[in-house]
Amino acid sequence: MINETNKLPVVLSIVLFFCFAINNVFAQATDSPPINITIQAKEGLQFDLARFAVRPGTNVKLTFKNADEMAHNFIITLPGERLNVLKEAQDLPAGTAVSQGYVPKSAKILFSIPSINPSESKVITFKAPAKEGVYPYVCTFPGHGYVMYGAMYVTTGRLPAIQNDLNVPESRRNDGTHDDDEHDMSAMATPKSSTTPSSHPYKVEIPTLYRVFMPNASPAAIAVNLNVNISYCWDATYSRLRYVWSGGFVDNSEHWKGNGRPIAKILGTVFYRDSTGGAIRVGDSNHIPVAEFKGYKMQNKYPQFMYTLDGADVTEVITSAQAEGQGIVRTFTFNNIKKDIYYFTQPTDGMTYSSSAGKWKNGVLKLSPKEAKKFSVTMIKK
């Protein structure tokens, strides 16, 4: 941390020295009406604007909106004083802290808005300092200031690329949200993969399973990676396969980053989606059975799902088809079943089916109770 901070003046001065072009994020310094800047406190202890720039002496009308679910304040400090102001806020006696909205009385503070509640907003107008520099802004509500900050640049020069800007929180340097026109595409070129070894304290081995929020599934989804090129999404709400994709697995990095609002991203191409409402029918081919999820056991590292369909016990293991990346094999068992079992497919689902038992008719596989004891259905991309 200390090392990084020491690098800052070097990075800044180099960038400022070589860049003379005027950037459109700059506010004009005039005596005309103040320029408007809106900063929102948003979930995950962040300001939506990680930084902004004004010219020295500009009149600024700054609107601070609290779009988060907890209280926040907003303080602009003198250059380099963010952590000191934070310390002063922490040292406020309890009662004083509350009554002052966690804003210490400090010569190190330029402008401040005491803490406001969710959905509230407040406006301050001020004249930007005449002296060029990087003026940090920070929320000093208890616990927030170490991650919830940003930078007001008072300058006539250009800003450093945000990836190198140590005045913004680390999480904002590489999040792909560039707030100026100096985009560096290289930062966005490489997709972030969740299954790099550094995501967990163990080497991620295939098959891999995550219970995670997935697109186009209920919130009780299960994502499984079968081999480097094939994965599926199984839904514990309905106890059924939802879709299968080829390519990479999932990117959970955004989902993991904070409290879980962004859902997992699929790193590949979905080539099969179930549109039968669940392929299996028990006894009555016209009735979609009521499913109840019972859990899963690991069988040679593959999850074997256990559930009931209209009360009948079912297990299901999904493995990769031999033609890697081309399809899957679903192996089912029905214990003590006394009814026929039907496996429905859709002619338009882009798959070719075969099975270890039973008879196919018009895209429906029918199995006798005996055949249904254990059978598998192989589905391959056409």
Added chain:
Amino acid sequence: MTIFKISNIALGALLFTSISWSVVYGQTSLQSATPAYKIETIDIPEGLSAETGAMQFMPDGRLIACFHRGEVMTYNVTTKQWKIFATGVHDPLGILPISNTEILLIQRPELTRIKDTNGDGVADEYLTVTDKYGLSGNYHEFAFGPVKDKDGNLFISLNTASGLAGVSKEPRGWVDSSQLKNRMFSAAPYRGWVMKLTPDGKLTPYASGFRSPNGLVIDPNNNLFVTDNQGDWLGTSAMYHVKEGKFYGHPASLTWSKGWNRGNPTALPVAELDKMRTKAAVLFPNGPMANSPAQPVLDLTNGKFGPFTGQIFVGDMNRSRLMRVMLEEVNGVMQGAVAPFIDDQGLRKGNNRLVFAPDGSLWVGQNDHGWAGDKGIQHITYTGSIPIDVYKMTITPKGFDLTFTQPVNSETASNPLSYSFKHYYYEYHAAYGSNQFDVTPIKVTNVTLSADKKTVSISLEQLKAGYIYELNLTGITAQNGTPLQNKLICYTVNQLKN
């Protein structure tokens, strides 16, 4: 090994204490004795984002902890080895060990029984114990618990959803869309409820009115306590004494009450909701005390963790602090005081999970979870040096009795100016949080110190139910001059004592 280590520390502490005694003897010194508690930071395995969702001890003494990205790991406290037990679970926030090879774990979609059936140390069975509650898909729908009562019932709690985000197109359970505009809402069944799972596997709604109930504990008398976080309908953070069928104030959950036919409950008159609700046993004043209290844990160490046996410790997410709750029953109603316990002594923030080890030390699991806080695990050990602190605060007909952990200096303890009281209350309303209302200094009219110099009886000019009495102590010291550790204590008066 562990036992040897502890006696070593205790011996050191004793020696140190006697040295400071001799230093103090000839001079009026404020030199503090050995700190009563030692905090160490546990090494975390490489690659682990140690956002601690839960921590418990297995019967064989291994720590078991789960983390945000779905890892469940065991930690051998002697060899300091971490091992993977289970993976892939969804934002797990609670564990209850069953045996050395089996645990209950709550994750977003369900309560799961996770077991190592082949003895290789890694779980291979994940059985659904219950998933009979709704999931709208809103990110704020966390699930907490379980805790077990004497009769074998399990209790879990279900967070409400956040109005900052919507719901999934395919929620699990019926979605009440009239709720979606509420700041925190309960669109899917039993969000904002504490649920009871009976030994025969039936999940039933138990109590309603919760917002973000990130912490449950059951005492040996089967009393269930649940903490909740300041926000809409919750003027300041709270700990409730939870009983079946009661409503604790956040109205969103009322939608799922049996026979509810009154539409969006947040639209009911506040006065009506206020009448329906059961008030908190203890309020944590927002700011002075806590911003976001987490798991409560009961000290049943019989002195191994210091003088506070029977009391409850609670972590806070935003501060480098734990709090200590001192409860008493007055007219059949639970109420009491809260004070900081460990404050800025090297403890990090984000103190989400607490668990006592078999040796009586306290393990603290930290979590930021996208909010304030830190990651990691720390370990607090009692050094054997008795802290100078308020042991308990109890209400009397005239005011309060304060009992200290050791005899105090008579002069300062007998001085009414050492006790500065004010009272205030928080308003019950839909808006987020609340200001303090009717903030009034309360005059101390008399102070009496007991013969053993451990208890002061304080008479106040006025004592009113429905108020928090905030006490700031100044100048109180132990007899050797060591200043009081924590100078703030807040008592929630629900009932007056006659």
